[in-house]
Structures are given as structure tokens and as C-alpha cells.
Amino acid sequence: MRITLSRLAALLRTRRLDARLDDEVRFHIDMLTQEHMRRGMTEAEARAAALRNFGGVIQMKEHYRDQRGIPSIETFLQDARYSVRSFLRTPGFTAAALITLALGIGANSAIFSVVNAVLLQPLPYSGPERIVQMYRSNAGLWAGQNAKRFQFFKEQMQSFEAFAAWRRTAFNLASRDNAEYVEAIAVSHGYFSVFGGRPLYGRTFEPGEDLPNGPDVAILGHSLWRRMFASNPAVVGSAITLGDQTFTIVGVMPDGFDSMRLSELYVPLRPAPTGPGGGFNYAVAGRLGEGMTIAQANAEAESVFSAYKATNPTANFGTETATRFLSYQEGLARPVKPALLMMLITVGMLLLIACANTASLMLARAAGRGREISLRAALGAARGRIVRQLMTESVLLFLAGGLLGTGIAYWAVPALLAITPAGYLPAQQVMIDDRVLLVTLALSLVTGVIFGLAPALSLS
Incomplete structure (x- = not known):
């Protein structure tokens, strides 16, 4: 381990170590030259003899560099420097290739960022897999x-530790x-338990506040609290007017909670005390109890649904055959996944x-590099060494295109969201x-290797 770390450190001090090596070689050759001059040689003869006695300076330096560093990394760095110089000598090719790759990789990064957010990232709730x-x-x-x-399901289902309903509404707030x-x-009641929300100030709704004739209370979302109430904690307990009714603020939710629904205000959901239960305008979710699975909840829901149908024989169920529970994230993603x-x-x-x-x-660029590659082969470069250098060029080019593509994606994502209709966000x-x-x-590495292989093999 110590040797490996020492060799890695040497890669960061190449110039200093090369200068030290040059000084040491020069010192030994000078000493040998002086010794030959003391034996009666001229200065030119003594220096020539010293160089012969010392051996191949270039070979010795290469051997020393191999011993002090990691040859494969040093070779890659040499190839990388050569590749950069090669790209700078052909600015037209470099610009065209980078723009083409940046657009292709940038588009993939932008769309994948949406796929990642909707399908792969866990929802921003506590224990989202249980919702x-x-x-x-x-x-x-x-x-x-x-x-x-x-x-009915809230009273009968035993698979959940919290069960709640909600629906959208709006108010003129004063x-x-x-x-x-x-x-x-x-x-x-139970909504904040389902989604793991704890208030920043005050409290959430208590049992009974969502019953008919319950107290008129409200909870502020963080953005509304910051915008209309100047982030004042003392707002808890004060009164606001929603439409023509007066509500008391009992809590403020933290920043980020329920950001998916962009909700700014919460009021109790109160079913009508009489009548058949109203239209199908409630969304219902639950938090599974510890150790419970969706399969267990669905198995229980079958019997509860049968009991519900039996107790409501006059209800119109149409073609409805069952009640099912889906992962909350799966349910959100289902309409947009295809x-x-x-x-x-x-x-892609x-x-x-x-x-x-x-x-x-x-490949078109390769047609003009035949003499260069032939010369390198004539100087002793093996085919594998030439292919490796050309593959390094390809990978660096695709990585640079990926870097530019990432910049395009950073710009494209908010631009795409800005022009998307609100209902499709x-x-x-x-x-x-x-x-x-x-x-x-x-993506940049893999495409660089795959699509750089053919030009590299054709050139070598």
C-alpha cells in the first residue's frame, strides 16, 4: 500500500522529479568526465567516454520513471496530452464533433432527469415505501x-396505521x-400521519376537527406563511378569513412538505352529515402498518369491499369489481410512465x-492521418499501443461532449418545465x-469506447 501511494504521489510531482533526475544524471556524467580528463583525455574525448561508461541516458530515465510511477497511468496522461494537442490542431472537426455529441447527450440527460425524478427517486416523504x-x-x-x-374503509381496514382522504379546493384568503x-x-384527520408531516410551528389537525360542525381551523403551507405572513411564528393562533368564514391558524408546515401537490393551505375535510356520500372527488391513501405489505392490504380490501357492497345494495357500482391499493409512487407514475x-x-x-x-x-479525419500513424509504426509503436492512443482520443472527445451536454441539460430542464402546461407537470x-x-x-464513456473502436482499428 505504501509503495502504491508513493507511486501515485510521484504522478503529481513529475516535473520536479524529472528536474531532480536531470541534475543527478548531469552530476554523474560531469564526475566521469573530470576523471577521464585527469587521465589525460581532452574535454570532448572525456565527455564522450563518460557518456559511453554511463550508458543510455534516455533508457535509464525511462526505466527510472517506470520504477517511480505507475506506467499505465503515465501512458494514459501522455496519450491525453497528445489528444488535446491533436484536437487543437483540427478546430473544425473538434467543434463539429463536440456540438453533435453535446446535443445528443444533453437531450438524454434532460429526459433522464425527468425519468429519474418520476420513476426512480423515492418520494419526499418519511417512509415513502409504506404509503x-x-x-x-x-x-x-x-x-x-x-x-x-x-x-367505511377507514373503519374496517386493519392493515394501516394511518388512513386519510383529501381533495383540492381554493379560497379567497384575507x-x-x-x-x-x-x-x-x-x-x-390522519393526513399528516400518512405523509409523515410534522409542523414547523403549532400542531396539525386533531381528532374531531374534521367532523361536521367541528372548529374552523387551518394550517399554513411554508410558502404562504413566508409570503403573506413574513415568516412570523406568532401567526399561530391568529385569525384569517377564507371566503366568508373565519378560521384560526393552528400550525405552519415546514418547507418542502407536500411540495408535490403545491399546496399552500390546509383545512379540515368534512363529509356531509346526510346524503349518499357525494361524488367521487376524494383521493384516499394510507400508511401501511409495520411489517404489512401491499399484498396483505389488497387481500383484506377484497373482504372489506364485499362487505361494503353488501351494506350498500342500492349503490351503483357499474363494472367495478374490486378495491385495490397501489404504491403511492407507482400510482403517481402510472399515467405518465408510457x-x-x-x-x-x-x-436514445x-x-x-x-x-x-x-x-x-x-473516420473522415482518419483519412488524413495515414502518414502520422505510419511514422509512429515505423518508429516502433506496436498496433496495440496505437489503438490505445486513438481510443484515448475518442473517450476524451465523448467525455468533453458529455460535459457540454450536461451544461445543456442544466439549461434545458427548467426551460422544458417552463413551457409544459401546468396539468402535465x-x-x-x-x-x-x-x-x-x-x-x-x-453514457459518455460507453459511447466513446464503442464508437471510437472502428476509427481506431481502421487507422492502425
């Missing part, structure tokens, strides 16, 4: 539930100093076209994160 959503099942899956069904139209969510995969395939084809065009440019936060950068790097 499931309730669906009505027939030929397809439908998320809408009504109040009566929600209440406080002492401001007025604004705000998007809100009406939520049942489109995302199709977009990923499309930009675009990348293949970009790589093929770049390989064609490299992904709920999750889309960004260029470590996973996207790693995939971009891997």
Missing part, C-alpha cells in the same frame, strides 16, 4: 373515492394586512444518430442530481 393509494378497479384503475366509501386567492387542500419511456427511447435514438455522425467525422422535483451526472458520465 399506498386506494383505487376503484374495473377495466382500469380509478383514484376517485366518495366520502361514504372512505369512511388576513389583517393582505388578501390573496390561494390553492388549498381539504384533508381528513410517455416517459417513449421519450427516453426517442432521445437521437444519441445513436449523434454518435454515428461523430464516428463518421472521426410532474409532481416530483426535477433536477440534475448525482444519479443523472453518473448516468451521463457512464
Whole structure:
């Protein structure tokens, strides 16, 4: 280990070590020259004899460099420096290749960042794998539930430690100093337990506050609290007007909670005390109990659904055959997954076209490098050594294209989101994160090796 670390350190001090080696070689040759001069030789004869006695200076330096460093890394660095000089000598080819690769890799990085956010990244909740959503099942899956069904399943299901419903709404909000139209969510008790939300200030809703004739209380989302109430913690306990009713603020949620639904205000969800339960305008989700699985919840839901049908013989179930629970993330991704995969395939084809065009440019460039490669072979370079140097050129070119493509993706992602209609925006936060950068790097390396191989073999 110590030897390996010493050799790695030597790679960082190449110039200093080479200068020290030159001084040492010069010192020994000077000493031998002086010794021969004391024996009666002229200075020129003495120096020639000293060089003969010392041996091949170049060979000795190469042997010393091999011993002090790591030859494969030093060879790669030499090839990299040569590749950069080669690219600078052909700016037209370099610019065309980099632009082509940057567009192809950048498009893939931008689309993959959306796929990563929607399909791969865990949701921004505590224990997201335990959150499931309730669906009505027939030929397809439908998320809408009504109040009566929600209440029945909440009372009967034993697979959950928390169970809640919500629906979107909106209010004209008026406080002492401001007025604004705000998007809100009406939520049942248990909503914050399902999604693992703890208030920044105050509290969440208590049992009974979501019942008919319960107290009029509200919870502020972080962005609304910051914008309308100047991030003042003392707002808890104060009154606001929503429409024509007065509500008391009982809590403030932390930044980032429920950012997927862009909710700014929470009020209690209260089913009508009479009637059939209203329309199917509730979304319902639950947090599975410790050790429970979705399969167990669905097995229990079969019997609960049968009991619900038996207790509501006059309800119109249409073609509905069951109630199912899906992973909350799977449910969010289900409507957009086919489109995302199709977009990923499309930009993948675009990348293949970009790589093929770049390989064609490299082959065209190779036609003018025949004399250079022949000269290197005549000087003793083996075919494998030439191929390795040419492959280094290809990989560096594709990595540089990947770097530029990442810059394009950083610009393209917010631009794409800005022109996307609000109803089609992904709920999750889309960004260029470590996973996207790693995939971009891997994509650049793999395509550089694959599409650089043919030009390298043809040249060598």
C-alpha cells in the first residue's frame, strides 16, 4: 500500500522529479568526465567516454520513471496530452464533433432527469415505501373515492396505521394586512400521519376537527406563511378569513412538505352529515402498518369491499369489481410512465444518430492521418499501443461532449418545465442530481469506447 501511494504521489510531482533526475544524471556524467580528463583525455574525448561508461541516458530515465510511477497511468496522461494537442490542431472537426455529441447527450440527460425524478427517486416523504393509494378497479384503475366509501374503509381496514382522504379546493384568503386567492387542500384527520408531516410551528389537525360542525381551523403551507405572513411564528393562533368564514391558524408546515401537490393551505375535510356520500372527488391513501405489505392490504380490501357492497345494495357500482391499493409512487407514475419511456427511447435514438455522425467525422479525419500513424509504426509503436492512443482520443472527445451536454441539460430542464402546461407537470422535483451526472458520465464513456473502436482499428 505504501509503495502504491508513493507511486501515485510521484504522478503529481513529475516535473520536479524529472528536474531532480536531470541534475543527478548531469552530476554523474560531469564526475566521469573530470576523471577521464585527469587521465589525460581532452574535454570532448572525456565527455564522450563518460557518456559511453554511463550508458543510455534516455533508457535509464525511462526505466527510472517506470520504477517511480505507475506506467499505465503515465501512458494514459501522455496519450491525453497528445489528444488535446491533436484536437487543437483540427478546430473544425473538434467543434463539429463536440456540438453533435453535446446535443445528443444533453437531450438524454434532460429526459433522464425527468425519468429519474418520476420513476426512480423515492418520494419526499418519511417512509415513502409504506404509503399506498386506494383505487376503484374495473377495466382500469380509478383514484376517485366518495366520502361514504372512505369512511367505511377507514373503519374496517386493519392493515394501516394511518388512513386519510383529501381533495383540492381554493379560497379567497384575507388576513389583517393582505388578501390573496390561494390553492388549498381539504384533508381528513390522519393526513399528516400518512405523509409523515410534522409542523414547523403549532400542531396539525386533531381528532374531531374534521367532523361536521367541528372548529374552523387551518394550517399554513411554508410558502404562504413566508409570503403573506413574513415568516412570523406568532401567526399561530391568529385569525384569517377564507371566503366568508373565519378560521384560526393552528400550525405552519415546514418547507418542502407536500411540495408535490403545491399546496399552500390546509383545512379540515368534512363529509356531509346526510346524503349518499357525494361524488367521487376524494383521493384516499394510507400508511401501511409495520411489517404489512401491499399484498396483505389488497387481500383484506377484497373482504372489506364485499362487505361494503353488501351494506350498500342500492349503490351503483357499474363494472367495478374490486378495491385495490397501489404504491403511492407507482400510482403517481402510472399515467405518465408510457410517455416517459417513449421519450427516453426517442432521445436514445437521437444519441445513436449523434454518435454515428461523430464516428463518421472521426473516420473522415482518419483519412488524413495515414502518414502520422505510419511514422509512429515505423518508429516502433506496436498496433496495440496505437489503438490505445486513438481510443484515448475518442473517450476524451465523448467525455468533453458529455460535459457540454450536461451544461445543456442544466439549461434545458427548467426551460422544458417552463413551457409544459401546468396539468402535465410532474409532481416530483426535477433536477440534475448525482444519479443523472453518473448516468451521463457512464453514457459518455460507453459511447466513446464503442464508437471510437472502428476509427481506431481502421487507422492502425
